[in-house]
Amino acid sequence: MPHATYAIDVEELGIRYNLHLTRRTTIKGSLAEWVGRRQRDEHFFWALRHISFRIAHGESIGVLGPNGAGKSTLLLALAGILAPDEGSVRIHGRVSSLLTLGAGFEMEVSGRENIALLGAFMGIRHRVMQELTPSIIEFADIGPFIDAPVRTYSSGMRARLGFSIATAIAPDILLLDEVLGTGDEEFRARSQARIHDLVERARAIVLVTHDLNSVAEYCSRSLLMEKGRVLFEGPTPETVEFYKDRIRKRKAQIAEQEAARAAAGLPQPVALDELPGEPASRQVEPPQPGTLESLASPGQSG
Amino acid sequence: MTTPVRVVRGARTDAGARPPGFRDLFLQLEYVRLVRRGVQDLRTRGRLLQYLVGTDLKRTHADTVMGQVWWLIDPFFSMAIYAILVTVVFQRSIPDAPLFLFAAILPWQWFQTSLIDATTSVTARGNLIRQIQFPKLVLPAASTIAGTITFGFGLLSLAVLYLVYPSRLSPWLLALPVIAVVQYVFTLALAVLFSGINAFYRDVQNLLRHVVRIWFYASPAIYSVAALKGSVFGIALALNPFTYLLTSYRNVAYYGQAPDWVGLASVLLISVVLLGFSIWVFKRIETGFAKIL
Numbered sequence: 001m002p003h004a005t006y007a008i009d010v011e012e013l014g015i016r017y018n019l020h021l022t023r024r025t026t027i028k029g030s031l032a033e034w035v036g037r038r039q040r041d042e043h044f045f046w047a048l049r050h051i052s053f054r055i056a057h058g059e060s061i062g063v064l065g066p067n068g069a070g071k072s073t074l075l076l077a078l079a080g081i082l083a084p085d086e087g088s089v090r091i092h093g094r095v096s097s098l099l100t101l102g103a104g105f106e107m108e109v110s111g112r113e114n115i116a117l118l119g120a121f122m123g124i125r126h127r128v129m130q131e132l133t134p135s136i137i138e139f140a141d142i143g144p145f146i147d148a149p150v151r152t153y154s155s156g157m158r159a160r161l162g163f164s165i166a167t168a169i170a171p172d173i174l175l176l177d178e179v180l181g182t183g184d185e186e187f188r189a190r191s192q193a194r195i196h197d198l199v200e201r202a203r204a205i206v207l208v209t210h211d212l213n214s215v216a217e218y219c220s221r222s223l224l225m226e227k228g229r230v231l232f233e234g235p236t237p238e239t240v241e242f243y244k245d246r247i248r249k250r251k252a253q254i255a256e257q258e259a260a261r262a263a264a265g266l267p268q269p270v271a272l273d274e275l276p277g278e279p280a281s282r283q284v285e286p287p288q289p290g291t292l293e294s295l296a297s298p299g300q301s302g
Numbered sequence: 303m304t305t306p307v308r309v310v311r312g313a314r315t316d317a318g319a320r321p322p323g324f325r326d327l328f329l330q331l332e333y334v335r336l337v338r339r340g341v342q343d344l345r346t347r348g349r350l351l352q353y354l355v356g357t358d359l360k361r362t363h364a365d366t367v368m369g370q371v372w373w374l375i376d377p378f379f380s381m382a383i384y385a386i387l388v389t390v391v392f393q394r395s396i397p398d399a400p401l402f403l404f405a406a407i408l409p410w411q412w413f414q415t416s417l418i419d420a421t422t423s424v425t426a427r428g429n430l431i432r433q434i435q436f437p438k439l440v441l442p443a444a445s446t447i448a449g450t451i452t453f454g455f456g457l458l459s460l461a462v463l464y465l466v467y468p469s470r471l472s473p474w475l476l477a478l479p480v481i482a483v484v485q486y487v488f489t490l491a492l493a494v495l496f497s498g499i500n501a502f503y504r505d506v507q508n509l510l511r512h513v514v515r516i517w518f519y520a521s522p523a524i525y526s527v528a529a530l531k532g533s534v535f536g537i538a539l540a541l542n543p544f545t546y547l548l549t550s551y552r553n554v555a556y557y558g559q560a561p562d563w564v565g566l567a568s569v570l571l572i573s574v575v576l577l578g579f580s581i582w583v584f585k586r587i588e589t590g591f592a593k594i595l
Contacts, residue, residue: 017593080435083589104430108361117357120350121434
């Protein structure tokens with residue numbers, strides 16, 4: 001095996017979305033589209049393209065970039081949930097993404113049955129799952145609710161149980177979207193401890209984050225992504241510096257444009273939601289609880 | 303413990319080291335490969351299927367006082383409605399009408415609920431599909447299995463009917479599982495196909511409700527084939543798989559005769575071919591589910 005030394009080997013990865021096949025698709029719309037226009041290329045949005053990188057065993061890598069850069073799509077591709085439309089993704093080891101927080105529960109059955117169900121979905125052996133169940137229940141710490149239908153849970157309880165299941169098995173390769181924090185102070189402390197434990201045991205980590213201050217703490221190397229491409233790859237301090245520099249330049253650019261507008265007597269833009277040049281249909285990432293919204297997210301520039 | 307290795311490629315490159323024999327060539331066909339992988343999906347995920355079926359069954363009658371007893375009562379009610387419709391409204395005199403109707407309505411309802419539940423099974427799990435990688439084929443399969451278990455309970459109410467009409471009992475009733483197997487393969491084939499397409503086009507689930515309703519009246523469920531012999535509808539009936547299925551059910555459960563073996567064999571053959579096609583289509587579009595759900 002030529003690439004066995006790498007935990008993750010991504011080559012020329014491309015993932016595209018068909019803009020005309022979304023959840024609102026109907027046959028009527030499709031037919032109209034099909035009859036109307038036949039140039040198919042403009043129907044695609046490349047969420048990722050020409051992405052190549054390797055992660056050695058024992059390495060942690062940070063993924064930085066503005067909203068809509070394709071970071072989450074990259075994690076989905078590494079987790080095997082999205083299949084590449086171009087290029088290849090090779091994974092050596094058991095991957096786990098901690099994306100599974102609370103969603104995907106079966107509402108009508110109990111928490112205990114949901115543990116078994118989600119374990120089976122994740123492909124964990126029945127016997128292993130049976131052994132793990134007591135510790136999952138203990139960690140979630142939701143008392144007698146574990147035998148009540150999940151429908152009756154508070155959102156905090158759902159998140160606790162989801163986190164507890166998702167982190168029950170230490171993976172070889174850990175994919176993290178933001179250093180997570182859920183629930184109250186006490187649970188947050190315990191979940192942070194558990195993530196640190198997983199981080200220590202994992203052979204490779206990919207961490208997507210907006211927190212430029214703490215990324216160096218976890219990752220020696222980082223990628224900067226923008227518009228589905230890797231813009232910069234290098235040691236974390238350098239990548240962070242490059243990124244900060246880029247944000248400063250952008251801000252200066254915008255200030256300049258505004259000044260020009262004011263000078264020309266044009267009306268001021270009401271709200272500045274997006275930087276120029278960003279894809280119009282950006283994916284909105286849910287707000288991450290308990291993390292710093294640092295200057296890393298340019299959407300917040302105010 | 304061996305390390306699992308996952309290689310996913312966008313473009314396929316197949317290079318054989320030794321000259322491939324006929325069998326190798328056959329197995330390398332994309333169609334054959336995908337169908338085999340689909341069958342594997344189901345065989346290796348037995349536990350997941352079991353849990354899914356369990357939750358499906360729990361969900362259907364959660365929060366009801368009588369719980370699973372509804373599985374016995376539901377078919378009785380629909381049978382009673384059609385019995386009144388046929389004997390009182392249409393003034394048809396069918397001897398032992400309740401049994402005549404029940405023998406066909408029960409398997410029809412099995413088909414209807416399985417197919418409609420299965421069609422939305424993929425879209426209903428959109429959240430999970432975007433978060434965990436698993437063979438999606440288990441979703442429609444689980445819906446049809448859950449439907450089958452409900453059907454099994456419905457058969458208990460058929461047994462109750464024989465207390466009223468004991469003279470209708472015959473040893474041919476033992477052939478009923480054979481008919482059920484043929485119907486199951488046919489149902490599964492449609493369920494897999496529709497659930498996959500429905501992920502892209504939600505029209506399928508809307509359209510299906512109407513199609514199934516029309517299909518019911520176009521099948522000999524509340525009338526017998528003999529009643530329409532020679533008419534234009536006779537041709538439509540001849541092309542309808544449920545003509546052979548429902549006739550066979552009625553033969554063994556009502557008339558005490560042999561099922562329509564030739565008809566059943568033809569339906570089975572068509573169903574197996576259709577199932578292969580459905581699995582192939584499903585496996586081809588499965589990778590797109592996470593993007594659109």
